Amino acid sequence: MSADGAGLGPAFDAVMARVAVTAEAVGPRFPLYAEPSDGRWTTTGRGSWTGGFWAGLLWLRARYTGDAADRRAAAACTARLAPWVGADTATRGLILWYGTAPAGDDAGAAELQGLGARAMLSAYDRELGLVPWGDALGGPRLLARVDGVPGTVPLLAGAGGQGAAAAAAHLSRHLDLCLGATPGVLIPALTFDAVAGWQPCPDPPPGWSRGRAWLLLAVADALLRPDLSLPGPAARLGEAAERLVAQLGSTEHEFPGGSGPVPAADAGRPDGPLDTSAAAITAVALLKLARVPGPRAAGYAYRAEAILGRLAEDHVTGPGSGRPTGMLLDGCYDAGKGLAVRHELVWGDFFLALGLAAVHGIVDITSV
Template sequence: MVVWEARWQSALDHLCGRVRTIHDRVGEAWPYHCSPGERQWDTTGDGDWCGGHWVECLRIVGELTGDSALLEEALRRTERLRPYLERDDMFRGHRFYYSAARQYAWTGQERYRTLALAAAYAVRSMAMPGSGIMPIGTQVQVRSTNLSGRDKACIDNVHPNLILDWWAYARTGDETFVAGARRHLDATIDDFVLADGSTIEFADYDTVSGRKVHHFTLLGAHDDSCWSRGQAWAIAGYLRAYEALNDARYLATGKKLLNYWVGHCDETLVPPYDFKDPQLADNPGAVPVDTSAAAVVVEQLARLALKRDLGPPATDALNYLVPMIDGLLTHLTPRRVGDLGEPGILLNGCFNYPKRYATHSELIWGTAYLLFALYYLKTGRIVE
C-alpha cells in the first residue's frame, strides 16, 4: 500500500493547470510536443498515436476540478477518434482504451463500450498467424517514423496491443483475449527479452512459420541497443499482464526488466534515452534522458499499488514507485523555489534521438502518464 504524499499534491495541481494551459493553446488540435522555452505546441489533426491520452487528460482534469466543459470535450474528442477504428494500427489499443473504454466507465454510455469492444476485437485480429505475435500494422501512425507492416513487431506491443485485451476479457469473458495475449507475451519473452534483462526494439518475422528473421532498432542507438521507452513499455506490459492474470512468470519478467532499468539509472531512476548508447561510457551528459519513459513505468506501478489481491511477490517492484515519482518530479516545473517559468511542464522527454526530433521536449504522453499515476494514487481508483 502506497500512502499519498503531501508533496505530490502540488505536482498534481501543477499538472492539472498545465493541461488547461495546453488546452487553451492548441484549441481543436491535438497536442504532441513542445520545445523548451516555447509556448507554441507542435500539434496533429487526429491525435496521432496518443490522441486517447489527451482525451483522458481532459477527463481527469475535468473530474478533479469540476469543469464540465472539459468533460464534454473529452466526449467529443472520443467521437472524433471513431473514424480511426479501422486503421490497421497497433496504437488502436491506446487510442480507444484511454478514450472509449474510460469514457464508458465514466459515463455508462453503451456506445463507448461498443466502440472499445470493436477496437479490442479489431486489434486482436491483427495477430500473425504463425506465431501469434502482434504486429505494428500497415497503417501504424507515429510522426517522425514511417515503418509499417504486418510482418514487423516491436517490444512496445506488449502494452498498446494488449491493453484492450485485459479490458475486454474482464467485460466479456471471451477467452480469445487471454489466449491471444499469452501467445504474444510468451513469444516476446523468447524473441525480445535478453538474458541480462534488457530488450531489443524491433524484429521482422516470417508470418507463416512464425520465425523471427532478424532484429533492428528504429529509435535506439544501434541494432543491439536497449531503447529505454521500449524497455518501459515492456515493464508496464508484463506488470499489467500480472495484474490481469496473477501469472508469476509475467511478474518475474516485469521485475527482471525493471531490475535492469534500476541498475542502469542514477538515483532519480529517469533513464537515458538508450541504455546502451556508446556515448554513455565516456560522456553520459551527451546523451539525453527520457522522462516520458519513466512516466510509463510509474503509471503501471501506481496501478499495482491500488490492487489489494496481488500478494507479496509484487512488493519488490512497488518499492520503486515512490523514488521514481520523486525522480520525475525533479524534472517538473517549477524545479526550485523562485522559478518564474510556467508550472507543470515535464521537461526532458526524448521522442526520437536518431532523427534529432524533440529530444529535450515536453511530450504529451509523458505529461499524461505522470498525471494518470498521481490521479490513481490521489483518488484510490482507476476509472475503467
Template structure:
C-alpha cells in the same frame, strides 16, 4: 514543501496547464512542445499520442466532477474515430487511453461503443499464422511493419481485449504475450523494443539494453499481463524486467535524472512509465516490497517545485526532426506522470 503538498500542487498545476494548451489547440491535438518554445506542434488527427490527450481529460473530469471537463474528454475521444481502420497495433494507445478510460471511469456509452469497434478491428487484424499482432503498416510502420513485433503498445492492447472479454480475445492476448516473451525478452531481463522477423527468425532488433522507454513499456505490459491473466510466468517475467531496470538505471535514480548531459538527455517519461509499472506489479507481488519503494523514489525524483509552478512536464524524448531528438512536453508524458501520482495517492 512536504511531499503530499507538492503532489497536490503539481496535479493542480498539470490540470491548469491543460487549459492553456487547449487554447492553442483549436480543433487539433497537441503533439509536442519544445522546451524553448511557447507554441505546440499540433496534429489534426492526433497521431498515436492523441488518446493521451483525451485520457487526461477523462482523468481530470473524474477528479473535478465538472461537466465541462467531461465534455472536453468526450469531444476529443470522438475525434479519434478516424483511427479505427488504421492498420497498426498502435491504435491501442489511441483507443484504450482515449476511449477505454471513458468507458471504465465514466461508463460513457459513446466511449464504450468506440472500445467495442476498436476491439473488433484488433481481433480481425491478429496474425494467426504468427501468433501475434505485428506492428502494422500504419502510423509510420511502413511495409516492413507487417513483419515487425513491437512491445510499446502491449499494455493498452491487453486492456482493450480485457474490456471486450470473451475467450477469443483472451486467447489472442495470451498468444501475443507469449510471442513477446519469445522474441523480445532476453535472459538478463532486458527487452528488445522491436524485432524484424522472417518466420521465426530474427533479422534485426532495436533497443536492447539501451532504450529506456522500450524497457519501461515492457515492464508495464508484463505487469498488465500478470494482473489480467494471473499466470505465474508472466509475473516472474515482469519482475525480471523490473529487476533489470533497477540494476541498470534505477539504483542511480537521483544522479541519473538530475545530471546535466545535453548530448544524451534522460527520457523522464520512461521513468514515469517505469514507476507506474513497478507500482502495479507491487500490487500483484506485495512480498516484493522493493517494487513499491523504487516506484516511490522514481516518482519523487520527477516531482520538482518548478513543475508545481508551471505544470509543464518536459520529459518526453522525441524526434522533433530527422536525426534530432530532444526533451519535449507531451500529453503522453504528462498522462503517465498523472497516473503515477494518482496511483500513489490512492
C-alpha cells in the same frame, strides 16, 4: 516525501492546470510535444499514435474538476479517435485503451473501446502469434515492437474469451522475442522474414529508454487480468516483471548510468538527453505491480512514488520559472533523429498525471 504520497499534490494541481492551458491552445487538434522554452505545442490533426494520451488527460481533468464542460470536452476528443479503429496498427492499443479507460462509465468511450477490441482481435495473426505492428504509420507491416503491447493487452482482453487468448499470446510472443536469451538485453523491435524468421531491427536501438518501460507496463497489466492465461508456467509473468524491474538498478539508482530515476533516452549515449516519459511510464507500471499480491508489492509502491517525487521536484515547471507551469520537461521523442529531445511530451504528461491521480485516489490504477 512520505509513503502516502504527501508532497505530490501540488504537482498534480500544476499538471491539471497545464492541461487546461493546452486545451485552449490546441483546440480540436492533438498536442504532440511542446517547446521547453515557451510551452508551444507541435500538434497533429488525427492524433498519430499519441492521440489517446491527450484524450486520457482530458478524462483525468474531468475526474479532477468534476465539471460537466470538462467531461464533454473529454468525450468529444475521444470521439475524434474513432477513425483509428480501422487503422492497421498495433498502436491502437495505446490510442484506444488510454483514450477510453480513464473515462469510467462514459457510454461513448465504452462503445469505442469495444469497437477497438474487436478490430484488434480481427488483426490478430494466428501464425505469428501476435498482432503485427501494421503499416498505418509507415514502414514494414510485419514487425513486433514493445510499444505495440501496452494497451493492446487489456484492449484485446475486453473482446471476450478469444480476445483474452489473443492478448495472452500477443504478450507471450513479445516476451519471447524481446527479452530473448541474453540477460539484461532487451530487443525493442524485430522484423519478420519468411525465410530468416524474426530478426532484430536497428531502430529503436536496444538501449531505447521506453523499451523496458513499455514492456513492464504490459506485463503489469496482464498480472492484473485473471482472465489471461499465458502459455508455460503460471509464474512466468511474475518472473518477467522481476527481471525487468531488476534491470532498472537499485533503489538509490533506479536506472543504470547514475541518472537517478530518469533514464538516458539511449543507454548507449549516457551523456545524451534524458527521457522523463520513460520514468513516468515505469512509475505507473510499478503502481500496478504494487496491486498484485506478493512480497514485493510494498517495494514496488515505494519505488513508484520515489520516481513520481523526483519528476515532480526536478522536472515539472513551477511558478517563477519563466515558462508555463505544470510542464513535464526533459522528455525525448527520438534521440536518434534529434527530434524533440528535451521537450514536454503528451504521453509523459499523461503517465505522470495517471500516476499522481492513482496516488491521490482519483483513479483506480487497476482499471486504466
